[in-house]
Amino acid sequence: MKGCxxxxxxxxxxxxxIAIAIVWFNFYDVHVRYRLTVEVQDxxxxxxxxxxxxxxxxxxxxxxxxxxxxxxxxxxGYAPTVDLGEKGILFLTFNQRETPLYVQERSKHVPCKFGVxxxxxxxxxxxxxxxxxxxxxRARLRELLRQRGGREVPIxxxxxxxxxxxxxxxxxxxxVSPYDLVASFGPSVQLRHVxxxxxxxxxxxxxxxxxxxxxxxxxxxxxxxxxxxxLGYSTIYLRYRLTVEVxxxxxxxxxxxxxGIPYITMRSAVPEPLPIPIGNVPTIDLGEKGxxxxxxxxxxxxxxxxxxxxxxxxxxxxxxxxxxxxxxDKPGTTIGIAPSQKRTAVEDMLRHQRGPSExxxxxxxxxxxxxxxxxxxxxxxVSPYDLxxxxxxxxxLKRVILQLTTGDPAVPPPAxxxxxxKAKHQNTEFRxxxxx
Numbered sequence: 001m002k003g004c005x006x007x008x009x010x011x012x013x014x015x016x017x018i019a020i021a022i023v024w025f026n027f028y029d030v031h032v033r034y035r036l037t038v039e040v041q042d043x044x045x046x047x048x049x050x051x052x053x054x055x056x057x058x059x060x061x062x063x064x065x066x067x068x069x070x071x072x073x074x075x076x077g078y079a080p081t082v083d084l085g086e087k088g089i090l091f092l093t094f095n096q097r098e099t100p101l102y103v104q105e106r107s108k109h110v111p112c113k114f115g116v117x118x119x120x121x122x123x124x125x126x127x128x129x130x131x132x133x134x135x136x137x138r139a140r141l142r143e144l145l146r147q148r149g150g151r152e153v154p155i156x157x158x159x160x161x162x163x164x165x166x167x168x169x170x171x172x173x174x175x176v177s178p179y180d181l182v183a184s185f186g187p188s189v190q191l192r193h194v195x196x197x198x199x200x201x202x203x204x205x206x207x208x209x210x211x212x213x214x215x216x217x218x219x220x221x222x223x224x225x226x227x228x229x230x231l232g233y234s235t236i237y238l239r240y241r242l243t244v245e246v247x248x249x250x251x252x253x254x255x256x257x258x259x260g261i262p263y264i265t266m267r268s269a270v271p272e273p274l275p276i277p278i279g280n281v282p283t284i285d286l287g288e289k290g291x292x293x294x295x296x297x298x299x300x301x302x303x304x305x306x307x308x309x310x311x312x313x314x315x316x317x318x319x320x321x322x323x324x325x326x327x328x329d330k331p332g333t334t335i336g337i338a339p340s341q342k343r344t345a346v347e348d349m350l351r352h353q354r355g356p357s358e359x360x361x362x363x364x365x366x367x368x369x370x371x372x373x374x375x376x377x378x379x380x381x382v383s384p385y386d387l388x389x390x391x392x393x394x395x396x397l398k399r400v401i402l403q404l405t406t407g408d409p410a411v412p413p414p415a416x417x418x419x420x421x422k423a424k425h426q427n428t429e430f431r432x433x434x435x436x
Contacts, residue, residue: 053077072115105156275321
């Protein structure tokens, strides 16, 4: 289907591939997903509102006419909302407006070049968001993504808080001072704190207490409450630990790595990119016998092997993108090819699957080794069913285990890798597309 579309358009596939590669390596987004929770003291009760938000920070190269820039990230999600009963509803918006007080107070906190909303996670973790070029911007975001645990956001760094005198009338909107909720909601009401915590959870839906007009998509007067929902694509990020166990005589050798997979589904006829891994491949050190790599490359299969794979799982992604479904879904499962079916499958995976699970050998990407590890020209495929043919008697693949994870840190390239394999932006079947 994709090839037919390209042929109809008259676009050579090679040119499309080159164009996609240029854009991918130089223009891309870094996603920071976090849970934002607002706590309000209402007399002797604490009222809370929480929302999972995905902030997409655009990275552009220094040579781009429009980049690097200090624009705020594109927000997907819904404003945290606190229900104060008859007193009304408090909203923590995504409004980018800088008041004179905000500018004055912000200078006392962390330096940050992004806009109001973009600086919120940096302020929470007390990390600098200042940079002068694309490399520094990437470094600031990488440092931010390494943080763990919930942190308070300084009140001075918050976007605008608002309420509506009549929640059914958008024209009755009023700003709310974070330092004086009493003026808007009456005695004994005060902002206790706002906490932020990085997460891999799905973006939360709009609260049930929102009025009907506020739930209408694409309305300009709700953009700072709803974020940007009308994108031409959606991205769900899945992270898993992949561990390979090899029986070497009476010993078990293992190699493990943490891999991130962004699943992108389009809402138009544009061909969808295949999942592109971020991370380094699992590597098993078999001593003098050599190194075994479980690559990010699709495994070459005979017609019989392809039938075996399809009987295990009908999956529209590439091998590395299909691995989580192969590990957790029942044999014979069909993922479906429609964007909505693929989104549902990935979302269900995130919601319901936990714990380690084995990957069937028929679903594995290509296994390889090198006769001479210092010479990339000596690369040879390895059959998962016959490691003895590549490494000698007594060596066999025991199992491959996959486990979804949210908090584990990224795994660097193994120290046993040769120098040529560690080169950045090269050898993507071993290093993926880490943009480092």
